[in-house]
Amino acid sequence: MNHRKLALLTQTYDKTVEFLLNNNYIANSKFCLECDNKEMKIVKNDSVKSWQCSRCTKKISLLQNTILSNCNKPLNEIIDIIYFWSLDLTQNKTMIEANTCSIDTVNKWYKKLSIQAYHIMKSIKRNKIGGIGHVVEVDESKFSKRKYNVGRQVRSPWIIGGVDIMTSDVFFVEVFFRNQETIQNVLLENVEVGTTIITDCWTGYISLNELGFLHLTVNHSENFIDPLTGANTQAIENRWSVYKRKMRSRFINSSSDISLMFSEFMLKTRFKNDSFGVLMSNLTKFD
16 A cells, blocks of 8 residues: 555544554454443544443443554554554654654654564564575674673673575574574574575584585685685675664664564565555554
8 A cells, every 4th residue: 555545545533543444453343341242333522433332331442452542643643654664764754754743753653663563573473484495694793782880791682683585584583692502593493494504604603504404604704705606695794784774773772672673674574565554453452
């Protein structure tokens, strides 16, 4: 869906509610728990629609238990922010496109949407990438700065990542211990046996052939591309560069926020142009 069409469907509050109901983004039926499950009806009071029981007159917000509840901004404005977030626009560009005067609002919603993406990806079964005939580039990178407090070094995580250069499928796993055992476990959990894996020559990758992978390496101290096999890790390194740039634009450095961002990256990579629909179909708050 392009934004022109979305804007037409959400021009007014009533149209926005209709858009949410028609697409099952919010519940389109509700039953009163206090009146033997009597079906509730949508009523409008003070320009706001809600569910109301015709027997006991109890009212429930249409947006109950969703991330849209208790929002003090126009509903269509928030949906615009979600749309531009799904396109990976920066906060400043989203502020302009969504016609909101508050960068704080955009920042707040970008954080909220990253949290929602984390829960969505956590609830989805993670498929292994690669396979026979596929090439997966693997590398590790550190995304948060080390901090020192009163002589104590604060641990910061490593991200182990891989990208299938044929399908662009990715995996990212946060670890605190960067050693051979950790690396091997991560690869066995995320990459199909039989895959050709390309890494640098770090000793943690030794013995990948024994795990059922075809292992190629590139010695970065000598070449970016191995002159004999053509092996390189440019695809995954490009990902690191892009992701670090995006994190800087959001002023992200803490470990918790980094975890959220990588869930967001994986959601957008996996669902691509469907990212908006996936997020809108998962507006319910996670416990």
